[in-house]
Amino acid sequence: MTENEIKISCNLTENDAGELRKKFPIEEEIQDLSEFFKVFGDSTRLRILFLLKEGEFCVHDISIMVDMNQTAVSHQLKSLRQARLVKYRKDGKQVFYSLNDEHINEILAIGLRHINE
Amino acid sequence: MTENEIKISCNLTENDAGELRKKFPIEEEIQDLSEFFKVFGDSTRLRILFLLKEGEFCVHDISIMVDMNQTAVSHQLKSLRQARLVKYRKDGKQVFYSLNDEHINEILAIGLRHINE
DNA sequence: TTTACATATGAACAATTGCTCATATGTTCA
């Protein structure tokens, strides 16, 4: 800390603050990132993601496997679609969902490791 | 699909369902995991985490850097503490917070990669 | 073309969340 720096408090000076801010993601990235993680912050959506790790499933089968009614599942699939975590394929009356992102397994694995420590 | 399996719908049989369920985390893990990810799903907490990546900071400096008042920051630090994402060290009147988990950088990095694709 | 099936969607409601305000706790220094 040089003489002419103004100390804000504790260890931080105005110069430090300026330098630090340069290292942070911009506000828009922070917003997008929090939206992204919010999607993982719900047990129904997590159950759907763990199911889809095993393959492609139609909405009805998903609702059976996660033990939620079809409407609730459709709403959650919409969230997952908007977060670009799942993709879908229509086949006749049915819609088959699958994972759309190779990061999902990684993220889930890290999370599991954390909570089991 | 063998003859005596009951088809639930789409491709899924009762046997498939049973086999699949064995692969899933138990309900308690799912709950813990969603709580864990929920913590990342808020922009204020993310800003705090990105700050703490750069080192150890007292509460007052954190509140300056993330541009939130002290009370809001204290509440969010409590969440981060409960999720075991940060640790703290008391020194006189001040409390210094830092990251408590080597997974945090990984998770943030994967998230950033996803939203920037 | 009617009927049944598969999925999606909008509105409503309860539950949860994040912030603010007021205040409590704990520490240092005069």
Next chain:
DNA sequence: TGAACATATGAGCAATTGTTCATATGTAAA
């Protein structure tokens, strides 16, 4: 001891979220 400072916490409120209900859309089979 008392004043100033740093942090934490509980209550209250507005905003957001997840589920359900009712219904719409789209496809296929009769």
